[in-house]
Amino acid sequence: MALPSHASRLERIWHYTYLVICGLIFFFLVAPIIVIIPLSFNATPYFTFTREMLTLDPAGYSMRWYDALLTSDEWLSSIRNSFFIAISATIIATTLGTLAALGLSRREMPARAAITAFLISPMIVPLIITAAALFAFYARVNLSQTFFSIIMSHVVLGAPFVVITVTAALSGFDNQLIRASQSMGANQVTTFFKVILPLLLPGIIAGGLFAFITSLDEVVVVLFLAGPEQTPMTVRMFSGLREEISPTILALASILVAMSIGLLTTMELLRRRSEAHRTGRG
Amino acid sequence: MLKQIALGTTISVVALSAAMAQDTLTIVSWGGAYSMSQLKAYDEPYTEKTGVEILHEDKSNQALAGIRSQVEAGNVSWDLVDMLQADAQRACDEGLLVEIPHDEWLAPAPDGTPPTEDFIDGTLGDCFVPQILYATMFAYNTDAFPDGGPQTIADVWDLEKFPGTRALEKIPQKNLEWALIADGVPSDEVYDVLATKEGQDRAFAKLDSIKDHLIWWDAGAQPPQLLADGEVTIATAYNGRIFNAAVNEGQPFEIMWDGQMFEVDGWVVPVDTGDEDAIKEYLNFATDTQRLADQAKYISYAPARKSSVDLVGNFWKEEGGKMVETDIDMKPHMPTTPENFKNAIQFDTEFWADYGDALEERFNAWLSS
Amino acid sequence: MTDTAATAGNIPSGRAAGTGAAPLTTADGQPLKVALRRANRRARRNAMLLVAPLFLFLLFTYTIPIVQMMTRSVMNPEIAGYLPNTTEAIEDWDGEGLPGEAVFAAMVKDLNAGGRSTIGRVAARLNAELPGARSTMMGSMRAAEDLQAPFKEALIADDDDWGEQRIWRLIKRETRTLTPAYYLRALDFEYNQDGEVVARPPSMQVYRAIFWQTAWMSALITFLTILLGYPVAHLLATLPLKSANLLMILVLLPFWTSLLVRTSAWIVLLQQNGVVNELLVFLHIVDDDGRIRMIYNRIGTIVAMTHILLPFMILPLYSVMKTIPPSLTRAARSMGATPLRAHLTVYFPLTIPGLAAGVLLVFILAIGYYITPALVGGESGVFISNLIADRMTGSLSQLRLALALATILLVGVLVFYWLFNRLVGVERLKFG
Structure with missing residues (x-):
């Protein structure tokens, strides 16, 4: 946002004040997340920077909390559980969500707005209500405390994100490409796999990543549904935070932040790719 | 931080296939050092003897709701639940628990005394087998009070002599009793006063007088943590947790043996759960004289059988993943030791079964006002 | 949909409608009208078949369980x-x-x-x-x-x-x-001895106050996200695309970071011995005994939730602001408007759709929050969800009361969701 050359003194002052304010807001957004990373290397079990840490004395830092995390069977098995649940839920949610988005974007779809609103609703219904209802439901059909019930619940919570991102990708989609493909003799299936899918892939992957992170991060439903064999890492973190917050949690949190950065990069690359697609061929 | 407690989660045993279900029992308990004492005293010897695997779930703080929803759904996965006597009464009233014929199911004392006479009077319930007596009392961090800490309940309310934040459990139970005692009600009249509208007003007014200096905990592991972190100077806690923090971690904690309320904790069996014979066998083993005495090696809760008292020995401590015997005699740390027991108050489960709903609502209204 | 051409489906006939007097037919001799209708029907069916799996899945494993659970709040058998x-x-x-x-x-x-x-x-x-x-x-x-x-x-x-x-x-x-008793309780009413509905005694009133607290704290959090989100979204929308994309990462990082991680970060920062208090003591702004209590109370809930929900305000604002040509404000300026006036009268009204989307989204998400208030809210910073969760683990009548509270909350959320659909439309929701 460049300042015009004729800007008055007052405008200049305001302009720089504005930039400082924005800088502070960005700091507010990011600093809390970044600050836990150095703290997770704290040699002492406290949540503040020790004098040694501030003077960059190596003695102030240690890997002990990462050690504690990665040698603990409970943490490792709960991390495994979390990933197993998240990956399974993502595959199902992405499939169902993509199909639904394809249907919703057809002009012939009746009651489109109402049905979209319905499919998105798990995102906005308070989680405590969803969790209690799902628990009652799966308990009644003898499936509570199983991976199946947790995965299915996470499909419910993750699918709306897929519907949203794929619908958004489809809205930028040029339907003439379908006609072009079909006029050249491709049938519907070939058209879908050769033309539609490659163009939608960034949207689908983005939706899938959302579903994945939603499941991985979900606490309330698993608090109700998970038995000791399914305990995911979020449940452990939650009770840890409630009862005795130990730097081991910060070690796991730092790993999760690193993972978020990785996912974010993937998303950014996908976005660029899809933008290139659109501007190149649209 | 509290290594002891972190270890408790070790107990939540990992994946066992559903096919082996008949060789496992699922037991719900409180977690932390308490679950560990059960693991050491009951589960490990039992598994060694019978080969039955014990799965632990740390969900006792939601035991009543958990049992209810499982029973209503007709899908009970908990075989035995460790529960407070008051909640056990509610659950029993709701028909959620198996009624237990004590003399038929439980082991007699070594001298042949039947269980109904061996367990401490008033602790057995229709659906309830007691394990331990524990006390909830005030404890403080001695670092905060170099000239000596509070000695009576009234001292806890004295913010001038004993400054600092206090942590109380986020329930009306016990806190209202203490408020009345601090207000001068003799301890044997507390429940009569609390049954009246005026008494309730008085208790809430007394709590209100220090409300700005209170924070609230809801898991037994929290008070030692809060005391250790300096977030509070005085906290109510379960005596076993304070003992463990003081002895195992050398925390400067002192227990105030005045007006402590003792309560009973024990086993219940939900209806329609797994193999009744397997449950009976475990219950018989885990509540016999020796096992109850063994539990007191690992945590300072008093065994619920009279015949166990003399068998209580030294404290065993975790060191490098193994339990080792220390030279600390457990008897003086028991909440039932006469010296500690002088000013103890029995927690009235009947009173709370009647007035619990109403007082909980008022307590919540007061908390959020 | 960008495709606005009037062609329907894949009808082989390329002729424009209405050119001749004779009824139009397709290549295989069918009247065009019939073929069109049939094609339409088929396309409609196909679209519905694609939506059906997710629709039915949600209906049976989600919507019906919720409705079933809610009906228990009036049961009195x-x-x-x-x-x-x-x-x-x-x-x-x-x-x-x-x-x-x-x-x-x-x-x-x-x-x-x-x-x-x-x-x-x-x-x-x-x-x-x-x-x-x-x-x-x-x-x-x-x-x-x-x-x-x-x-x-x-x-x-x-x-x-x-x-x-x-x-x-x-x-x-x-x-x-069937009884309305639990709903009366949930709104702090009760039956008196004569069976009349009366307000409960003041010392027993709790739920209305918590509903009110949930609403005003959510509103305050929403307001704070506007205050912080609006300038940032504006900056992002007016910067050159390259630098905007880079700064966008700073907005998206919290969005992609686990809720629990962000909440623990705030615990670490705000607790008595936390980073902020240590810093204040170090800088001699407060002394060691005067550490500020910033967590386990309302401040904790408000700060943490503002941080967590801020991206939900920035993203919709940004996507609307991006479409506003900068030439508009310039035009206003050139006609003599002061910068402030140009902003208020020209720019701001154009951002209202994004603002409405952000406000409703943040508010809807906020009033149902459970985890963050439970971890950092202490007693004074709780939301109605926390109370519901508490009651669900109590006695049977408390459970039914919890369900009555949950139903009231759900109805409230659905009203705002309906409003959101009317004013903004769910299909406009976008992330990243």
């Missing part, structure tokens, strides 16, 4: 089910004085016939309305076998609470198998 004789006999009682011998006899019969568990449930239900009714009920159940006619005297002799009118009025009232 205990008295009619477990005291059948009393229920029948008490129907004729006019509520004046004490009921007659027939009702007492029916009660004794029911007490004898019922098991511990059925009478226990009746007792728990009555006790929720009248503290102490439980022990009256359970005590007389144990004594019922030995009671002899006349039962009125015998029962009152067993426990003089039976001689009080209020327990009988309560029983008569609760013979209904």
Whole structure:
């Protein structure tokens, strides 16, 4: 946002004040997340920077909390559980969500707005209500405390994100490409796999990543549904935070932040790719 | 931080296939050092003897709701639940628990005394087998009070002599009793006063007088943590947790043996759960004289059988993943030791079964006002 | 949809409609109208088939369970089910004085016939309305076998609470198998002895206050996200795309970071021995005893939730601001408007759609929050969800009360969601 050359003194002052304010807001957004990373290397079990840490004395830092995390069977098995649940839920949610988005974007779809609103609703219904209802439901059909019930619940919570991102990708989609493909003799299936899918892939992957992170991060439903064999890492973190917050949690949190950065990069690359697609061929 | 407690989660045993279900029992308990004492005293010897695997779930703080929803759904996965006597009464009233014929199911004392006479009077319930007596009392961090800490309940309310934040459990139970005692009600009249509208007003007014200096905990592991972190100077806690923090971690904690309320904790069996014979066998083993005495090696809760008292020995401590015997005699740390027991108050489960709903609502209204 | 051409589906005929007088036909001789209609029907069916799997999945494993659960909040089966004789006999009682011998006899019969568990449930239900009714009920159940006619005297002799009118009025009232009692409770009303609906005594009122607190704290959090989000979104929308994309990462990083991680970060920062307090002490802004309590209270909830929900405000604002050509404000300026005036009268009105989307989204998400208030809210910073979760683990009547509270919350959320759909439209929701 460049300042015009004729800007008055007052405008200049305001302009720089504005930039400082924005800088502070960005700091507010990011600093809390970044600050836990150095703290997770704290040699002492406290949540503040020790004098040694501030003077960059190596003695102030240690890997002990990462050690504690990665040698603990409970943490490792709960991390495994979390990933197993998240990956399974993502595959199902992405499939169902993509199909639904394809249907919703057809002009012939009746009651489109109402049905979209319905499919998105798990995102906005308070989680405590969803969790209690799902628990009652799966308990009644003898499936509570199983991976199946947790995965299915996470499909419910993750699918709306897929519907949203794929619908958004489809809205930028040029339907003439379908006609072009079909006029050249491709049938519907070939058209879908050769033309539609490659163009939608960034949207689908983005939706899938959302579903994945939603499941991985979900606490309330698993608090109700998970038995000791399914305990995911979020449940452990939650009770840890409630009862005795130990730097081991910060070690796991730092790993999760690193993972978020990785996912974010993937998303950014996908976005660029899809933008290139659109501007190149649209 | 509290290594002891972190270890408790070790107990939540990992994946066992559903096919082996008949060789496992699922037991719900409180977690932390308490679950560990059960693991050491009951589960490990039992598994060694019978080969039955014990799965632990740390969900006792939601035991009543958990049992209810499982029973209503007709899908009970908990075989035995460790529960407070008051909640056990509610659950029993709701028909959620198996009624237990004590003399038929439980082991007699070594001298042949039947269980109904061996367990401490008033602790057995229709659906309830007691394990331990524990006390909830005030404890403080001695670092905060170099000239000596509070000695009576009234001292806890004295913010001038004993400054600092206090942590109380986020329930009306016990806190209202203490408020009345601090207000001068003799301890044997507390429940009569609390049954009246005026008494309730008085208790809430007394709590209100220090409300700005209170924070609230809801898991037994929290008070030692809060005391250790300096977030509070005085906290109510379960005596076993304070003992463990003081002895195992050398925390400067002192227990105030005045007006402590003792309560009973024990086993219940939900209806329609797994193999009744397997449950009976475990219950018989885990509540016999020796096992109850063994539990007191690992945590300072008093065994619920009279015949166990003399068998209580030294404290065993975790060191490098193994339990080792220390030279600390457990008897003086028991909440039932006469010296500690002088000013103890029995927690009235009947009173709370009647007035619990109403007082909980008022307590919540007061908390959020 | 960008495709606005009037062609429907894949009709082979390329002729424009309405050029000749003769009915148009397709290549295989069918009237065009019929073919069109058929093609339309087929396309419609295909679209619905694609949506069906997710739709049915949600309907059966999500919507119906929620509705089923909610219906339990009006259930009241205990008295009619477990005291059948009393229920029948008490129907004729006019509520004046004490009921007659027939009702007492029916009660004794029911007490004898019922098991511990059925009478226990009746007792728990009555006790929720009248503290102490439980022990009256359970005590007389144990004594019922030995009671002899006349039962009125015998029962009152067993426990003089039976001689009080209020327990009988309560029983008569609760013979209904559906009850609004839990909803009355959820809004801090109750029945008085005469069966009239009255406000509960002030010392027992809690739920309306918490609903109100949930609403105003959510509104405040929404306002704070506007305050922080608006300038940032504006900056991002006006910067060159390359630098905007780079800065966008700073907005998206919190969005992609686990909620629990962000909440623990705030605990680390704000607690008594946390980073912020240490810093303040180090800088001698506060002294060691004067550390500020910033967490486990309302401040904790507000700060953490503002941080967590801020991206939900920035993203919709940004996507709307991006479409506003900068030439508009420039034009206003060139016509003599001050920068402030140009902003307020030209730019700001154009951002209202994004603002509306952000406001509704943040507010809807905020009022249902559970995890963050539970971890950092202490007592004063709780939301209605926390109260619901608390009550769900209590006695049966507390559970039904929790469901009544949950239903009220859900209805509130759905109203705002409906508003969101009307004003913004879900299909406009976008992330990243």
